[in-house]
Amino acid sequence: MMFVWREAFAGLRRNLTMSIAMVITTAISLGLLGAGLLAVRTIDRTEDLYYSLIAVQVALDEPTSADDRDCSSPVCTGLRGELEASPLVASVEYESRDDAFARFQRIYAGQSILQLVRPQSLPATLRVTMADPLRGEEIVTQYTGRPGVRNVVDQRSTVADLFSFLGSVRNATFGLAVVQALAALLLISNTIQLSAFTRRTEVGIMRLVGATRWYTQVPFLIEAVVTGVVGAVLATGGLVLGKVFFLDGLMSGRLLANTIPPIGMSDVLGYVGPVLVVVGAVIATATGYVTLRLYVRT
Amino acid sequence: MIRLENVSKVYPTSARPALDDVSVEVERGEFAFLIGPSGSGKSTLLRLLIREDVPSSGTVWVANWNVGGLAGRRVPRLRQRMGCVFQDFRLLPNKTVAENVAFALEVIGKPRHTIRTVVPEVLDLVDLAGKAERMPSELSGGEAQRVAIARAFVNRPLVLLADEPTGNLDPETSAGIMTLLERINRTGTTVLMATHDRQIVDSMRRRVVELSAGRLARDDARGVYGVAR
Numbered sequence: 001m002m003f004v005w006r007e008a009f010a011g012l013r014r015n016l017t018m019s020i021a022m023v024i025t026t027a028i029s030l031g032l033l034g035a036g037l038l039a040v041r042t043i044d045r046t047e048d049l050y051y052s053l054i055a056v057q058v059a060l061d062e063p064t065s066a067d068d069r070d071c072s073s074p075v076c077t078g079l080r081g082e083l084e085a086s087p088l089v090a091s092v093e094y095e096s097r098d099d100a101f102a103r104f105q106r107i108y109a110g111q112s113i114l115q116l117v118r119p120q121s122l123p124a125t126l127r128v129t130m131a132d133p134l135r136g137e138e139i140v141t142q143y144t145g146r147p148g149v150r151n152v153v154d155q156r157s158t159v160a161d162l163f164s165f166l167g168s169v170r171n172a173t174f175g176l177a178v179v180q181a182l183a184a185l186l187l188i189s190n191t192i193q194l195s196a197f198t199r200r201t202e203v204g205i206m207r208l209v210g211a212t213r214w215y216t217q218v219p220f221l222i223e224a225v226v227t228g229v230v231g232a233v234l235a236t237g238g239l240v241l242g243k244v245f246f247l248d249g250l251m252s253g254r255l256l257a258n259t260i261p262p263i264g265m266s267d268v269l270g271y272v273g274p275v276l277v278v279v280g281a282v283i284a285t286a287t288g289y290v291t292l293r294l295y296v297r298t
Numbered sequence: 299m300i301r302l303e304n305v306s307k308v309y310p311t312s313a314r315p316a317l318d319d320v321s322v323e324v325e326r327g328e329f330a331f332l333i334g335p336s337g338s339g340k341s342t343l344l345r346l347l348i349r350e351d352v353p354s355s356g357t358v359w360v361a362n363w364n365v366g367g368l369a370g371r372r373v374p375r376l377r378q379r380m381g382c383v384f385q386d387f388r389l390l391p392n393k394t395v396a397e398n399v400a401f402a403l404e405v406i407g408k409p410r411h412t413i414r415t416v417v418p419e420v421l422d423l424v425d426l427a428g429k430a431e432r433m434p435s436e437l438s439g440g441e442a443q444r445v446a447i448a449r450a451f452v453n454r455p456l457v458l459l460a461d462e463p464t465g466n467l468d469p470e471t472s473a474g475i476m477t478l479l480e481r482i483n484r485t486g487t488t489v490l491m492a493t494h495d496r497q498i499v500d501s502m503r504r505r506v507v508e509l510s511a512g513r514l515a516r517d518d519a520r521g522v523y524g525v526a527r
């Protein structure tokens with residue numbers, strides 16, 4: 001068995017430039033795949049976060065907003081009762097004009113917009129938490145234009161843009177990962193063929209002495225697997241650096257702070273890293289195996 | 299031990315068959331020379347025996363193996379029971395003398411402690427005990443051939459095939475190689491050696507099988523290289 005490892009590492013050293021190219025390409029491909037996985041994970045979390053916060057807001061018209069502190073008016077109780085009876089709805093909360101203003105003051109504390117807003121411009125609302133957040137539109141169509149209702153807003157539509165942005169980031173990353181993976185595959189395959197060609201006399205002699213095909217070819221396979229695993233480790237390292245020096249800064253900046261949940265070190269090392277190592281090893285092994293079957297006959 | 303039954307070999311690229319209906323048998327423990335002019339089919343015959351190629355027709359037997367019909371994955375087993383020596387030595391250039399010999403044992407999965415004791419013994423047999431750590435490039439032709447013989451012999455093959463093993467060596471060195479092959483033959487190993495070397499064949503007086511243009515031309519029990527022509 002020692003023989004096999006010795007040969008594999010000798011092979012990697014022999015074509016050092018090729019090996020480096022192979023490792024870099026593999027690492028980039030896996031890095032992109034990893035970034036894509038992190039994006040997916042972030043999107044999921046962001047969605048979870050928002051779906052637990054967002055609701056359908058049924059804003060009440062001016063008379064009700066002005067007078068009703070606790071949803072005791074017939075208009076409000078009627079709407080509320082009807083909403084609570086709906087199977088689409090999980091719960092309904094009433095926010096009076098004064099409550100809304102208090103919340104507004106909390107959110108924009110210290111900012112100039114506060115001076116421009118008076119309580120009178122804010123409606124009282126029924127905050128409807130959906131049983132299924134994706135079906136908010138149905139409530140919107142049902143209640144828009146009803147007596148006592150000013151308008152109905154599904155908050156989900158306001159964050160949809162964010163999700164579609166994150167979604168396209170993810171798709172682009174996966175797309176690049178696939179193209180780059182193709183390059184890595186071809187490079188691995190080519191290197192194995194080259195390796196086998198350089199060593200054809202040697203392999204011929206081994207076969208003559210009675211070495212099995214498997215015995216002479218395992219070193220090439222190991223070369224490929226080592227490449228895959230080293231590539232995955234480098235890719236993970238790259239993602240860690242990317243997180244520490246780029247993402248962490250971006251996420252804590254004014255624009256995105258508290259908008260997107262941060263990516264933790266455990267996401268990179270505990271989830272994406274192992275996935276990349278497995279993917280790298282499996283793809284390299286498969287490529288190596290197919291190459292040896294198809295192109296290396298000795 | 300070796301039996302060819304009406305064996306013919308036609309290479310796709312040439313019209314004339316390299317072997318043409320050859321039947322010959324070599325008994326266990328025998329020592330036989332395979333002679334004939336260049337292109338008469340000697341190497342082709344040896345290549346069929348180790349299944350580097352398959353016959354176009356006829357059957358090739360080595361021990362109990364029908365060599366031509368052997369499944370590809372069984373071929374290593376056959377070769378592990380045969381030793382091969384060539385004019386160009388065919389040593390692994392990046393392994394030492396000892397590693398080259400040990401390799402033939404590693405391949406058949408011999409445990410490391412066995413390898414450690416057997417390799418020096420065999421190197422001693424071929425008189426190379428002091429050069430175990432040399433690289434093949436640091437050996438003379440005669441030494442390299444002795445390493446090749448050690449490698450061929452180290453797992454006690456049933457048959458040792460030699461294709462012009464003295465082709466690159468001077469007469470004196472050749473004589474040394476022949477002594478070695480005789481010694482190996484005396485341990486019971488069947489030896490079949492293809493050669494052009496008149497002097498060797500004449501001095502040994504062993505069985506001579508002669509090929510001519512792919513046909514069996516002569517088979518003498520205690521022959522000489524050629525009837526005076």
Ligand SMILES: Nc1ncnc2c1ncn2[C@@H]1O[C@H](COP(=O)(O)OP(=O)(O)OP(=O)(O)O)[C@@H](O)[C@H]1O
Binds near residue numbers: 316339340
């Ligand atoms: N791989 C091959 N493809 C096509 N023809 C071949 C091949 N190998 C050998 N031949 C032909 O088969 C015939 C026999 O060749 P072979 O090598 O067996 O001769 P030989 O007796 O070993 O000759 P030499 O004494 O020169 O080594 C020759 O005519 C040769 O050209």
Ligand SMILES: [Mg+2]
Binds near residue numbers: 340341342461
């Ligand atoms: Mg020949």
